[in-house]
Amino acid sequence: MTTINLKEKLSEYFGFESFMSGQEETIKTVLSGHDTLSVLPTGTGKSLCYQLAGYLMNGTTLIVSPLLSLIQDQVSQFNFRGNGVAIGLTSLLSYSEKKYVLKNINAYKFIYLSPEMLSQVEVTNALKSINVSLFVVDEAHCISTWGPDFRPDYLNLNNVIAELGEPLILALTATATPRIQDDIVAQLIMPNRSFNKIIRSVNRENIFLSTIKVNDEFEKNEQLLGLLNKLDGVGIIYFSSKKKANEISELINQHTKLKSEPYHADLTDTARYIVQQQFMMNQIDVICATSAFGMGINKKDIRYVIHYHMPANFESYVQEFGRAGRDGQQSIAIVFSQVNDLFLQRRLIDLTIPDADFIKLYFKKHAELVGLGEEKGKLLDYYYEKHDTVDQVQALFRQRKIEKEIGLQSMMAFIDSNQCRKQEILRHFGESKVVQHDKSCCSVVFTEKTLEVIGLEKRRNVTDEKRLIQSSETIMTKLFQKS
Amino acid sequence: MIEDYILQMFQEDPRRPNVVYSIIIGRNTVSNIYWGMRYNLLDYFGMDPQFSNMLFRENIVKLQKNKLLDENEVGVKLTSLGLERKKKLKKSLYQVKYPKLMNQYRLNEWSETLTLAIQVISELSFTNRHYYPIMTSELTKFNIKRWLSNNVKEKLVSQVHSELELFIKELDTNAELIFMNKLIGHQLNGLTNKQLAIELTLSEIETDLIYRDTMNYFASWIEQQEQSVFKELVQLIRNKGIISESAQDTMKFINAGLSVNNIARKRQLKKSTINEHLLELAMFDDKFPYQLFLTSELVGILTKIIGGNIDQYSFQEIQEKIPEIDFFDYRLYQIYRSKNG
Numbered sequence: 001m002t003t004i005n006l007k008e009k010l011s012e013y014f015g016f017e018s019f020m021s022g023q024e025e026t027i028k029t030v031l032s033g034h035d036t037l038s039v040l041p042t043g044t045g046k047s048l049c050y051q052l053a054g055y056l057m058n059g060t061t062l063i064v065s066p067l068l069s070l071i072q073d074q075v076s077q078f079n080f081r082g083n084g085v086a087i088g089l090t091s092l093l094s095y096s097e098k099k100y101v102l103k104n105i106n107a108y109k110f111i112y113l114s115p116e117m118l119s120q121v122e123v124t125n126a127l128k129s130i131n132v133s134l135f136v137v138d139e140a141h142c143i144s145t146w147g148p149d150f151r152p153d154y155l156n157l158n159n160v161i162a163e164l165g166e167p168l169i170l171a172l173t174a175t176a177t178p179r180i181q182d183d184i185v186a187q188l189i190m191p192n193r194s195f196n197k198i199i200r201s202v203n204r205e206n207i208f209l210s211t212i213k214v215n216d217e218f219e220k221n222e223q224l225l226g227l228l229n230k231l232d233g234v235g236i237i238y239f240s241s242k243k244k245a246n247e248i249s250e251l252i253n254q255h256t257k258l259k260s261e262p263y264h265a266d267l268t269d270t271a272r273y274i275v276q277q278q279f280m281m282n283q284i285d286v287i288c289a290t291s292a293f294g295m296g297i298n299k300k301d302i303r304y305v306i307h308y309h310m311p312a313n314f315e316s317y318v319q320e321f322g323r324a325g326r327d328g329q330q331s332i333a334i335v336f337s338q339v340n341d342l343f344l345q346r347r348l349i350d351l352t353i354p355d356a357d358f359i360k361l362y363f364k365k366h367a368e369l370v371g372l373g374e375e376k377g378k379l380l381d382y383y384y385e386k387h388d389t390v391d392q393v394q395a396l397f398r399q400r401k402i403e404k405e406i407g408l409q410s411m412m413a414f415i416d417s418n419q420c421r422k423q424e425i426l427r428h429f430g431e432s433k434v435v436q437h438d439k440s441c442c443s444v445v446f447t448e449k450t451l452e453v454i455g456l457e458k459r460r461n462v463t464d465e466k467r468l469i470q471s472s473e474t475i476m477t478k479l480f481q482k483s
Numbered sequence: 484m485i486e487d488y489i490l491q492m493f494q495e496d497p498r499r500p501n502v503v504y505s506i507i508i509g510r511n512t513v514s515n516i517y518w519g520m521r522y523n524l525l526d527y528f529g530m531d532p533q534f535s536n537m538l539f540r541e542n543i544v545k546l547q548k549n550k551l552l553d554e555n556e557v558g559v560k561l562t563s564l565g566l567e568r569k570k571k572l573k574k575s576l577y578q579v580k581y582p583k584l585m586n587q588y589r590l591n592e593w594s595e596t597l598t599l600a601i602q603v604i605s606e607l608s609f610t611n612r613h614y615y616p617i618m619t620s621e622l623t624k625f626n627i628k629r630w631l632s633n634n635v636k637e638k639l640v641s642q643v644h645s646e647l648e649l650f651i652k653e654l655d656t657n658a659e660l661i662f663m664n665k666l667i668g669h670q671l672n673g674l675t676n677k678q679l680a681i682e683l684t685l686s687e688i689e690t691d692l693i694y695r696d697t698m699n700y701f702a703s704w705i706e707q708q709e710q711s712v713f714k715e716l717v718q719l720i721r722n723k724g725i726i727s728e729s730a731q732d733t734m735k736f737i738n739a740g741l742s743v744n745n746i747a748r749k750r751q752l753k754k755s756t757i758n759e760h761l762l763e764l765a766m767f768d769d770k771f772p773y774q775l776f777l778t779s780e781l782v783g784i785l786t787k788i789i790g791g792n793i794d795q796y797s798f799q800e801i802q803e804k805i806p807e808i809d810f811f812d813y814r815l816y817q818i819y820r821s822k823n824g
Contacts, residue, residue, distance in 0.1 A: 072618055080615045087621075097621040253681075261675075269618040270598065270673075277615070277672040467674055468682035472651055472663045479601065479668040480644045481608045 006052075013055055014081075020044045022200045026170070027053045029196045030134065035169040037140065037184055038198040042174045042322025047074060050136040050170055054110055059133030062167075063112045066142050066151050068092060069265075069272075071112040078110065085109035089117050102126040115142075115153030116382070118160045132167045137188065140171035141315065144183035150400065152382070158188055166190050174322065175202060175315040178430040202318050202429050206325045208332040208454050209421040210446040220336050221248070224308070225255050227334070228286065230451055232458045233303030234279070236287045238320050240309040240348055242266055248308060249288035258285040259463045265290070282462050291316055300327040303456060306334050310341040310415065312348070313407030314428050330454050334446055337415045342408065349404045354380060356394045363390045418444045485688050486542040487572050490551055490565060496794075497558035498522055504539050508532050509586060511727075513762045517814065520766055520821055521794060526582030530695070533591070577689045584699035586722060593720040594698055595619045598667055599627050600716060601643065605668025608640040617667055626719055633715060642712040650704060657683060658697045661690060726767050730760035734768070737761075737775070758811045765818045773819050777812065785816050793820045 006024060010016050022040040026049040029036045040046050054061030065071050071088040078086035087101055087108045105111070105126045117123050137143065143154035161169060171184050185195045212227075214220040224237075239245040242264045252260035261275045261284050278284045280299055291311065305324045311317035317335070325331030354362070354376040362369055362380045370381060383393045414424055421442035422435045435441065440454045451457040469475050492503050502518040509529020519525040543559060546552040551565035561569060579585065599619050606614050616624075631639075651659050660683065667673040674682070680690040702720070705711045736746045743761070747754045765771040788804055789796060798813055 076615050076618060080613055093621055100625075101621065261678075267675075270595070271675040271677075273615070273617045274667070274673045274675050277667075281672060283672065467678055468660065468664055470660070472648075472659060475663045475666065475671065476644065476648070478670040479605045479608075479666060480640055481669070 009052060009056060013052060014048065022198055023049055025198050027056075029198065030168065030170050031056060033168065034196045035189070035193055036196045036198065037171045037173075037181060039173055039176050039181065040198070040200050041202050041204060042319050043204075043326040044200065046138070046172045046174065047077075049172065050134065051110070053170070054134055057133045059131035059167075060106075060108065061110050061134040061136060062127070062132050062164075063110065063136040063138055064115050064118065064154075064157060065112055065138040066115060066154075067139075068114060070138070071114065072269075074112055086112065088112045089123065090114045091116075106130050115151060115157070119153065119156055124160060124163060127164055132164045135161050135164065135167045135169050137169065137171040137184075139173055140184045140188075141173040141176045141180050143171075143187045144176075144180045150403070152396075155187065161188070161190065166193075169195075171195075175318050175429065177428065201426065201431055201433055203422055203426060203431075203433065203435065204322060204325065206328055206330055207321060208330070208440055208450065208456075209321070209334075209425075209442040210332070210450065211335045211337050211415055211421075211444060212446045213337045215339060217338070220308070220338060221251060224248070224306070224336070225252065227306070228252060228256055228258055230448065230458050231304050231332075232451075232456050232460075233301065234282060234285050234299075234462050235302055235304035235306065236289055236320075236323060237306045237308050238289055238291050238311070240291065240312070240344065242290050244308065245288040245290055249286075252286060252288070257461060260284065260286045260288055263287045263289040283467070285462050291320060298326065299323075301329070302326070302331065303329075304332045304334070306336070308336055309344060310335060310337055311411060312345055312404070313411055314414070314425065315407070317411065318425060318429075330440065330456060332450075332454065332456055335415065341415075342412060345408050346405075349401060349408070352376065352379075353397050353401050353404065356398070359394050359397065360390055363393070485538065486546050487568075487576055488688060488692075489539065489542045490546055490561070491569055491572060491576070492522075492524060492527070493552060493559060493561050493565070493569075494522075495561050495566060497555060497560040499558040500539075500543055503559075504534075504536060507534050507539070513759045513766075516763065516766055517818065520818070527579070527585060529586040530579075530582075577685075577692055579692060580696050581699050581703070584703055585695075588699060588702045588717070589720045589722060590695055590698060592620075592623065593702055593717070594694075595623050596626060596716050596720060597698070597701075597713070598665070598673075599623060600630065600713070601647075602667045603627060603631065604639055604643045605671070607636065609669040611669060614669075626716065630715055634712065639712065646712060650701060653700075653704065654697060657685070658693055661694050662697045662701075665694065726763060727760075730763045733757055733760040734764055737772070762811070762814055762818065765815060769822070773815070776815055777819065781808070781812060782816060782819070785813075786820075789820075793817050 006027060007018070010019065022038060022044055026036060026038040026040070030049070030053045038046070038049060040049075050061060050063060063074070065074070068088075068090055071090055072092075075086050075088045085108055087110075089098070089101060089111055091114065093101065101108075102122060103126075106129070111127075113123070137154070137157060142151040143157065144150060161167065169188055169190070171188060173184070176184065181197065181199070185197075189195060212223055214223060237245075237248065239248070242262070245262045245264055249260040249262040252258055261278070263272070263275055267275065275284065275287070279287055288308075302324045305321045307317070307320070311320065321333035324333055358376065359380060362377065363384060366384055369377065380393070383396075388396075410428065414421075414428070417424055420435055420437045421444070423437070426433055426435065443450060469478075489503075492498075492507075499518070502515060503522070503524070505512075505515040506519045506522070506524050506528050507530055509532055511529075516525070516528070519528050543552065546565070547554060547559075550562055551568055552559050553562045553565075554560075595617070596619075599617055602614075602617060606612070634642075651663065654662060661679055664674045664679060676687050676690045676694070679685075680687045683690065685693075702717050705713045705717045708714070711717075732750070733746060736749065741749070743754060743757050746752075747757050750757075761776065765773070784805065785801075788801070794817075798810055801813055802808060
């Protein structure tokens with residue numbers, strides 16, 4: 001398969017004229033029959049790699065992806081192209097829908113799965129009946145117990161791949177230190193096979209990085225509102241809690257001329273759809289999102305990403321600010337840092353990771369407690385059903401807590417360091433590249449002058465139109481074109 | 484604002500919050516339905532199947548803190564302050580217009596189905612194939628595909644258009660604004676409940692209730708039309724009736740003259756299941772033949788003991804007085820008295 005051929009196919013299937021860095025190499029190695037690990041920074045179109053490769057290969061492409069919302073978004077991208085050959089095999093399907101899909105499994109060219117689906121015998125049996133030619137592990141860093149996003153279900157993937165007749169493997173992630181890269185390969189590799197690695201720098205030259213230190217939340221909100229009034233274009237603010245995201249979104253609507261909407265797991269599917277579309281069409285200036293919630297719609301002209309709460313680790317920090325400036329234009333990412341950040345993040349860890357006593361109690365009284373333990377309970381249900389012992393599970397979560405704490409510490413160290421931000425990030429991900437620091441690179445402390453220097457001071461309001469349409473007749477003409 | 488609606492579900496007599504919650508989400512057990520009837524809340528049965536228990540609990544606590552509700556060992560009741568507030572709310576708060584329709588249709592499915600149908604037709608009219616369909620269940624997607632293939636595509640656009648025009652003539656201003664602005668199509672992203680609430684200076688829950696009311700009304704309006712392009716879709720989201728199919732089968736056997744024991748044997752079900760069916764039937768079927776199951780002698784004795792307030796004795800207390808009575812008899816009697824005074 002020559003370059004020209006691939007470009008033609010790119011244009012045929014996606015309407016793009018050229019590849020982004022790392023895409024073409026990834027597709028080529030896959031098509032030449034090599035297991036591949038690609039570490040490509042956020043915004044470089046990782047999904048296009050397996051989609052184009054999948055179209056060009058015989059058989060079905062399986063994609064394991066950890067987030068339901070990401071799966072939904074990916075499937076709707078297929079729908080957008082008018083090519084209904086993709087399905088999301090997730091817990092969102094009803095019993096009869098799932099049965100229908102499994103019965104007609106050979107009708108789909110691309111099958112997205114959440115990892116827990118692969119531990120269901122009926123699912124793997126159905127998959128064994130078709131020709132799986134490419135097995136894609138999306139967000140592959142979730143397989144590493146060293147990583148902050150470790151997902152226990154990912155450890156089972158190796159067995160599944162073997163069961164499915166060892167199809168070609170493509171592992172994709174945006175962030176992986178060399179240690180995690182090795183771990184991914186070690187976990188996935190099939191006997192007598194090797195992995196090709198395609199690694200691109202996590203560095204994003206067009207995003208200016210900075211930090212604003214504040215003493216308390218009142219000061220933070222004041223500074224945030226001031227900043228938003230001066231920033232050009234549209235952006236995302238990340239939060240550690242849904243409640244805070246709602247609250248600040250409200251604050252922005254009340255105290256600025258900007259239009260803001262919260263975006264997190266509490267929204268209904270339809271509300272999510274509406275907010276995404278409004279954001280795409282520049283009817284919303286700023287989205288207040290939680291970090292746990294992926295945003296699949298690819299808006300290229302996001303000018304700023306602000307972290308209202310300190311990110312929990314480098315991986316999420318880099319992924320999240322990477323949503324800015326996908327069009328290559330100058331953008332900015334700012335982290336708010338507050339004295340009690342560490343406290344808040346530790347509390348979040350405590351809230352999501354069950355402690356030894358809770359695990360013991362939950363396993364002892366599972367029948368009574370099932371369904372009541374919220375997030376922690378759901379997590380424990382998984383291990384309970386796997387018949388793990390209390391000791392095993394306690395040890396596992398002790399380890400998880402340590403890993404999370406390490407992630408947090410290195411993030412704190414980054415915030416407090418006075419070195420070039422970008423160089424620090426590269427150092428964390430084990431890259432040897434030296435950053436050419438200049439005035440559009442980063443600053444340890446944010447000053448307003450920065451916006452002028454990098455050309456991001458406010459020039460125009462993005463949104464102004466009134467949202468409610470009073471006349472039903474107007475709505476009808478927007479809905480239906482008379483023939 | 485949610486707390487105002489929750490407050491409205493209580494009275495001066497204590498009610499069990501668990502039961503009230505089960506009614507809101509429509510947890511279909513004979514006991515819940517019985518209490519829904521006793522509380523006079525059956526019209527609201529299943530009005531919001533997704534309503535979170537935690538939110539419900541939080542609001543009960545909040546109402547108690549504000550001295551509007553009070554809790555004793557029997558349940559939760561309105562304080563005099565709460566009663567006053569309830570009277571005021573009745574005038575100021577949006578009251579559901581069509582409570583009888585609240586459990587006739589699976590509203591979330593209906594909303595998703597209609598929104599997708601309109602979106603598809605809108606894009607069809609602009610001959611656009613490249614768009615993001617709203618996120619729905621696979622079943623809804625499948626239903627819409629089938630609906631499209633069952634109709635003449637060329638005619639659908641004008642049919643849908645003119646039917647919508649006809650329907651909105653039936654609506655008042657807010658209902659029309661909410662219904663229309665929630666539609667999604669070629670040049671229209673739609674608005675969320677929250678955005679609508681802000682624009683219309685309503686609360687989110689009021690906006691949602693107006694939307695639910697309007698959607699229910701639309702479904703029943705469609706069913707009443709001689710011809711409607713949406714009829715096929717409404718069929719798919721219609722609840723088959725409050726009485727379960729199994730209970731309906733039991734009724735057929737009763738009408739054919741079979742005894743409870745015989746029905747149980749014939750249907751290979753437990754006798755207690757058949758009894759549950761009978762209680763369900765008694766609650767929903769006004770022509771239920773009580774005389775087949777309650778002797779006038781027992782009715783006389785029970786009425787003498789119980790007097791005016793049929794909720795005042797628990798089953799255990801009655802059993803102490805009439806040892807041979809079983810729960811089925813007592814509950815059926817309560818239903819009979821609820822309906823016949």
